[in-house]
Amino acid sequence: MSGNKEQAFIAVKPNGVQRGIVGEIIKRFEQKGFKLVAMRLHQAPVDLLEKHYCELSDKPFYPKLIKSMSSGPVVAMVWEGLNVVKTGRVLLSETNPADSKPGMIRGVFCIQTGRNIIHGSTSVASAQKEINVWFKPGEVVEYQNCAQDWIYE
Numbered sequence: 001m002s003g004n005k006e007q008a009f010i011a012v013k014p015n016g017v018q019r020g021i022v023g024e025i026i027k028r029f030e031q032k033g034f035k036l037v038a039m040r041l042h043q044a045p046v047d048l049l050e051k052h053y054c055e056l057s058d059k060p061f062y063p064k065l066i067k068s069m070s071s072g073p074v075v076a077m078v079w080e081g082l083n084v085v086k087t088g089r090v091l092l093s094e095t096n097p098a099d100s101k102p103g104m105i106r107g108v109f110c111i112q113t114g115r116n117i118i119h120g121s122t123s124v125a126s127a128q129k130e131i132n133v134w135f136k137p138g139e140v141v142e143y144q145n146c147a148q149d150w151i152y153e
Contacts, residue, residue, distance in 0.1 A: 004082040007037070007140070008121045009130035010092075014072030016117035016143050017041075021109055022075050025118060026092055028105065029079050033151040037139040038078035038131075042148055046070050052133050064114065076134045082152065092120045 010029070014024050026036070044052075049069045057060050079088065093104030097116055098105030110116045121127035131140065145151075 004051045004122060004148075006082065006127075007080050007131060008084040008088045008127045008130060009076050009119075009134065010079055010121070011119040011134075012075040012077075013069060013117050013119060014074060015115050016109070017073050017075055019047070019117070021117065022137060025105060026077075029077075029088070032081075032087065032091065033147075034079045034081040034088075035145045035148075037080045037142070038135050040076045040077075040134070040139075041073050042076055042134070043072070044070060044074050044076075048133060052130060055071070061114070068114065074134060078130075078131050078135065078140050085127055087123050088120045089122065092118055115151050123127050 001091055006099065012024075016022065016025070030036070046066060049066050050057070053069075055066060056065065059065075081087075091105055093100035093106045095106075095116060096113045097106040097110035100110070102108075103117055106116050121130055
């Protein structure tokens with residue numbers, strides 16, 4: 001997708017859900033001007049997580065990642081807007097919270113990489129793949145946001 005219709009997959013991991021910071025993450029994406037077009041609180045089964053993280057299956061941390069992600073509910077979301085993938089990665093900041101910029105999500109709420117509370121698409125192509133893993137056709141809503149003219153030129 002191009003322009004302000006680009007979509008990103010963002011997931012608050014179980015530790016972020018348990019810590020009660022889902023609303024703060026949603027708030028940051030909304031305040032930036034992005035449009036929420038899908039959201040689900042989901043106890044992710046292992047097979048879904050294995051499909052989602054298939055590119056990491058040969059990494060030594062993979063078993064711990066799957067165990068952590070299946071330990072509780074995940075809030076899976078699709079956000080839409082101009083450069084939402086790139087900007088979303090900036091809002092999340094570095095995978096290692098110690099390297100994150102002050103004020104960014106992982107910089108504020110995280111200490112260790114293994115508990116970095118949130119996943120975000122790394123590219124438009126990975127976003128589409130991840131959206132298709134987590135959401136069925138028709139579950140991503142298309143609508144006109146009444147604030148669009150106040151956000152985009």
